[in-house]
Amino acid sequence: MSQATLTDVSLDPILERLTQLTKLESDWDSYGALPVSPVAFVKACQLLIDVKYALSALVGDRLLPSDVAPIADGSLQLEWRSPHGNLEVEIKPDMSFSYLLIKGEGNERKFEEKNEVSLSEVLNVVSQLLIP
Amino acid sequence: MLEEIADNDILYRRIPNVHIYEDGTVKSVAFQVRGKPDNSISVELARLTTPQEFLAGARNPDTTKVGVLVAGYARSLGFLIRHDPLQDNPAHCLIEGENNKVKCKLLAEATTILTLPE
Numbered sequence: 001m002s003q004a005t006l007t008d009v010s011l012d013p014i015l016e017r018l019t020q021l022t023k024l025e026s027d028w029d030s031y032g033a034l035p036v037s038p039v040a041f042v043k044a045c046q047l048l049i050d051v052k053y054a055l056s057a058l059v060g061d062r063l064l065p066s067d068v069a070p071i072a073d074g075s076l077q078l079e080w081r082s083p084h085g086n087l088e089v090e091i092k093p094d095m096s097f098s099y100l101l102i103k104g105e106g107n108e109r110k111f112e113e114k115n116e117v118s119l120s121e122v123l124n125v126v127s128q129l130l131i132p
Numbered sequence: 133m134l135e136e137i138a139d140n141d142i143l144y145r146r147i148p149n150v151h152i153y154e155d156g157t158v159k160s161v162a163f164q165v166r167g168k169p170d171n172s173i174s175v176e177l178a179r180l181t182t183p184q185e186f187l188a189g190a191r192n193p194d195t196t197k198v199g200v201l202v203a204g205y206a207r208s209l210g211f212l213i214r215h216d217p218l219q220d221n222p223a224h225c226l227i228e229g230e231n232n233k234v235k236c237k238l239l240a241e242a243t244t245i246l247t248l249p250e
Contacts, residue, residue, distance in 0.1 A: 021150065030146045030190040031165060031174055070150055072165045079159075088160060088233070100160070100233040111234045 009056045011048050014064055018044055021070045029072055037074035037093035044068075044076045044091045050119065051126055059130045084132045089122055097122045101129070135177060135215040139204030142178035143213070143225060144186045147199040147245065158199060158243045163236040173227040173239075175201065177215065180223035183246055189221070198246040205242045209235050 022036045048065070055063045067079040071090065080087045085103035092098070098115040099122060114121070151162040163173060176186055183198045190196040203213050211229040218224045 024150070027191045029148045029151070029162075030192070030196060033165075067153065067159070069159050069161045071161045077159075077161050088237075098233070100237060102237070111237075113233045 009052060009061050009063060011052060011064070014048060014068065015045060017068050018076065021068065021076065024070055028070070031072065033070070033072035034074040036070050036076060039095060040074055040076045040091045040093050043095050044078060047078065047089070047091065047097075047119065047122065050123060054123055055127060055130060062130055063126075080126060080129055082129050082132075085129055087125060087129045089126070099125055101125055134217070135180070137177065137203050137213045137215060137225065139202075139207060141203040143175040143201045143203055143206070143227070144178055144181070144183065144246075145173070145175045145199040145201060145243065146186070146190050147197045147243070148192070149195045149197065152197060152245060156245055158240040158245065160233065160237040160240045162199065162243070163231070163239045164233075171228065171231050173211075173231075175225050175227055176221070176223040177225050178223075183248055186223075187248070198248065199243040200246050201239065201243045206239065209238060211235075 018041060022038070022041050024035055026035055027033055028035070051063050062082065065078040066081045069077045069079070071077055074093045076091045078089045078091070085101060088100045090098045097117050097119065099113070099117065101112040103110045145162070147158055147162050151159045153159060178200070187193050187196060187198055206213055206227050211227045213225060213227050216224050216226045
């Protein structure tokens with residue numbers, strides 16, 4: 001099986017999903033949610049590009065998040081799943097990051113929660129998940 | 133009159149479609165508000181409303197589902213649950229207490245999406 005190259009992995013589908021989320025109007029969750037912040041959107045796109053450049057040659061299309069979601073304060077969440085665990089990365093309107101890393105299964109699950117982390121820390125934890 | 137919330141009481145929370153995975157399970161972000169895990173989560177007491185009434189209160193009922201959570205499970209995570217009736221919403225309750233991303237994840241995993249008849 002040939003290894004994916006940088007240009008093989010398209011971010012277009014995931015960027016399209018993020019773009020769709022920016023169209024949500026205020027109170028989209030019925031509990032007073034804010035629209036997705038343009039700052040969070042741009043920062044999420046930048047994170048995806050950085051992940052692609054750092055990992056595409058190593059993991060191919062596994063670098064693509066399995067899910068994206070809006071958060072009520074205008075933040076965005078990107079989620080990665082691998083056989084080694086799940087990672088939820090939150091991109092906030094103030095450009096900060098936080099994450100929840102879940103490893104293991106059932107009662108053996110281990111949770112690692114970190115707030116106010118840097119982009120390089122996020123790239124590191126994504127790498128850890130996808131390249132154990 | 134304030135209701136006592138029993139461990140086996142059912143609570144409803146509105147879950148927008150964007151907070152539901154394709155397999156029907158709920159995302160942890162459904163329990164995040166105001167930029168951090170919500171320390172005061174709005175829900176409604178099932179025995180004082182109906183799923184249809186509850187859903188009708190959503191801003192976008194067509195893109196919202198009814199999430200079902202058992203009160204005792206939220207308590208097992210350290211939350212307090214109290215009846216907090218509002219003038220226009222006597223079923224309103226609050227799940228209160230220190231919250232974090234892990235608890236949001238566990239609450240989401242314990243939430244079931246109710247399928248309503250067409």
